[in-house]
Amino acid sequence: xxxxxxxxxxELTAENVGQTVRLSGWVHRIRDHGGVLFIDLRDHFGVTQxxxxxxxxxxxxxxxxxxxxxxxIDGEVKARDASLVNPKLPTGEIEVFIRDMEVLGxxxxxxxxVFGDQEYPEETRLKYRFLDLxxxxxxxxxxxxxxxxxxxxKRMWDQSFREYQTPIITASSPEGARxxxxxxxxxxxxxxxxxxxPQQFKQLIMVSGFDxxxxxxxxxxxxxxxxxxSPTDFYxxxxxxxxxxxxxxxxxxxxxxQGVFEEFGDGRKVDAVWPQISYxxxxxxxxxxxxxxxxxxxxxxxxxxxxxxxxxxxAKLLEHDGTEIRAIPxxxxxxxxxxxxxxxxxxxxxxxxxxxxxxxDQGDGMEAAGPLAKNIGPERTEAIRLQLGLGxxxxxxxxxxxxxxxxxxxxxxxxxxxxxxxxxETDRFAFAWIVDFPMYEADEETGAIDFSHNPFxxxxxxxxxxxxxxxxxLGYQYDLACNGYELxxxxxxxxxxxxxxxxxxxxxxxxxVVRKRFGGMVNAFRFGAPPHGGCAAGIDRIVMLxxxxxxxxxxxxxxxxxxxxxxxxxxxSLPTSDQLMELRLRVIPDED
Numbered sequence: 001x002x003x004x005x006x007x008x009x010x011e012l013t014a015e016n017v018g019q020t021v022r023l024s025g026w027v028h029r030i031r032d033h034g035g036v037l038f039i040d041l042r043d044h045f046g047v048t049q050x051x052x053x054x055x056x057x058x059x060x061x062x063x064x065x066x067x068x069x070x071x072x073i074d075g076e077v078k079a080r081d082a083s084l085v086n087p088k089l090p091t092g093e094i095e096v097f098i099r100d101m102e103v104l105g106x107x108x109x110x111x112x113x114v115f116g117d118q119e120y121p122e123e124t125r126l127k128y129r130f131l132d133l134x135x136x137x138x139x140x141x142x143x144x145x146x147x148x149x150x151x152x153x154k155r156m157w158d159q160s161f162r163e164y165q166t167p168i169i170t171a172s173s174p175e176g177a178r179x180x181x182x183x184x185x186x187x188x189x190x191x192x193x194x195x196x197x198p199q200q201f202k203q204l205i206m207v208s209g210f211d212x213x214x215x216x217x218x219x220x221x222x223x224x225x226x227x228x229x230s231p232t233d234f235y236x237x238x239x240x241x242x243x244x245x246x247x248x249x250x251x252x253x254x255x256x257x258q259g260v261f262e263e264f265g266d267g268r269k270v271d272a273v274w275p276q277i278s279y280x281x282x283x284x285x286x287x288x289x290x291x292x293x294x295x296x297x298x299x300x301x302x303x304x305x306x307x308x309x310x311x312x313x314x315a316k317l318l319e320h321d322g323t324e325i326r327a328i329p330x331x332x333x334x335x336x337x338x339x340x341x342x343x344x345x346x347x348x349x350x351x352x353x354x355x356x357x358x359x360x361d362q363g364d365g366m367e368a369a370g371p372l373a374k375n376i377g378p379e380r381t382e383a384i385r386l387q388l389g390l391g392x393x394x395x396x397x398x399x400x401x402x403x404x405x406x407x408x409x410x411x412x413x414x415x416x417x418x419x420x421x422x423x424x425e426t427d428r429f430a431f432a433w434i435v436d437f438p439m440y441e442a443d444e445e446t447g448a449i450d451f452s453h454n455p456f457x458x459x460x461x462x463x464x465x466x467x468x469x470x471x472x473x474l475g476y477q478y479d480l481a482c483n484g485y486e487l488x489x490x491x492x493x494x495x496x497x498x499x500x501x502x503x504x505x506x507x508x509x510x511x512x513v514v515r516k517r518f519g520g521m522v523n524a525f526r527f528g529a530p531p532h533g534g535c536a537a538g539i540d541r542i543v544m545l546x547x548x549x550x551x552x553x554x555x556x557x558x559x560x561x562x563x564x565x566x567x568x569x570x571x572x573s574l575p576t577s578d579q580l581m582e583l584r585l586r587v588i589p590d591e592d
Contacts, residue, residue: 459475
């Protein structure tokens with residue numbers, strides 16, 4: 001007999017009745033029924049009910065067991081009485097009478113109970129992550145993650161991609177976040193960086209003549225944490241292809257992502273049609289570049305209805321350049337109570353409020369109600385209703401000013417309206433490609449031009465586009481949004497040195513700086529670089545959506561907390577004096 005088990009805790013069925021078996025696992029739960037002990041034994045695969053009474057030679061030892069003790073038992077498989085069969089368990093037809101037992105690992109008093117669904121503070125869960133991971137939901141999430149990665153790999157190989165590994169220790173590169181720097185012992189005063197992404201290396205792989213590349217790549221960014229973002233490291237499906245257009249990349253990655261969601265989506269609808277929406281339209285319609293298309297609400301510009309109107313606040317706003325009024329339609333939101341609630345929402349978001357109109361039945365016809373309706377009059381109100389396609393029982397909310405001042409709040413308001421009115425589908429994955437990102441943006445205070453997205457992207461129109469207004473230049477850059485999250489980001493790359501130098505020059509980086517910071521890639525592009533493009537898909541966010549959780553730490557095996565600390569391993573930690581001397585570094589203490 002095997003030293004620890006003949007079966008897992010999910011394998012025994014009625015066919016095994018009468019057999020002597022050996023099981024190993026953790027004591028999940030103990031129940032004492034008048035001197036007869038029932039123990040649920042758990043391993044990674046499932047649960048088996050054990051039975052022990054005074055007739056067992058090890059009854060006195062079994063009585064000492066406590067939750068989460070790791071044990072090995074030998075026993076006889078018995079059939080449960082028909083009235084006691086548990087159809088929810090694969091092993092629900094049987095139980096095992098304990099004949100022998102060995103304690104493999106005793107457990108002290110538990111800071112976190114594994115059995116049940118009791119909630120614990122996140123700090124407790126992360127400090128004792130090894131216990132938290134024993135819980136059924138966490139076992140399921142981590143298994144899902146592993147299965148998703150395996151499926152992605154297979155789908156990429158099936159499309160003739162090969163997986164190549166890129167360096168973990170490299171040079172600093174501007175990818176939109178802070179680098180994690182690594183001091184060099186052999187080169188005192190110099191630092192490596194952990195890669196924010198394999199961006200430059202995957203482009204160099206294309207220059208090296210490899211037609212298709214992918215990697216399940218670790219990425220390291222010193223970022224502020226959010227519920228959907230790790231503050232230190234994450235994994236992505238990184239891919240690149242040569243001799244491709246933007247549409248080729250879309251056609252390649254869609255069956256991979258769509259197939260994974262169909263395979264692991266637990267029956268939820270997965271959209272097969274992925275619309276392509278310009279960045280400008282996404283901002284207008286949804287207030288964000290990662291819209292949730294399960295919500296059908298589209299915002300619209302209604303400025304013309306308020307010019308010269310009796311609503312002085314909006315009329316005066318529109319006298320200034322760059323201002324506009326947008327409406328958020330709210331089908332089914334036509335009550336003063338709901339409108340007041342949304343107005344309070346806007347105030348909590350830092351705005352003075354949110355104007356509204358709602359339409360109600362007056363018996364002999366429809367009436368527009370609310371302060372705005374009274375101020376602008378029935379003719380303008382009716383024109384707004386017709387433009388938005390609304391009717392009795394509906395409402396519309398209005399925000400005005402420069403879009404940058406209210407756009408994000410409008411986007412959040414759209415989400416809340418969709419959820420509260422039941423307009424947002426819950427059992428669906430809705431995808432959209434966001435395209436035509438602006439290459440550059442201007443600082444509102446200084447007017448300085450800088451990259452707004454990936455600096456290595458090819459501008460639409462090439463060199464000719466860079467000779468005009470930088471703020472009019474669009475890039476071959478794209479993101480894939482799903483249910484309000486960015487899942488994929490990518491671009492067709494700028495593979496021509498002269499265009500790259502010009503693109504960086506517009507953002508304030510001279511040729512000398514570009515050669516110094518990206519010398520490897522610039523040098524490679526001098527020797528016949530092919531047109532190429534690709535993207536990266538966030539593994540953590542994909543699994544987060546499939547696991548139906550809003551917190552990314554629920555699908556990462558050993559995540560950091562909100563302060564970028566590993567409570568289990570006590571990281572970050574102070575270096576020793578010897579380590580600092582060897583690296584020729586000195587830590588400056590806090591002044592306080």
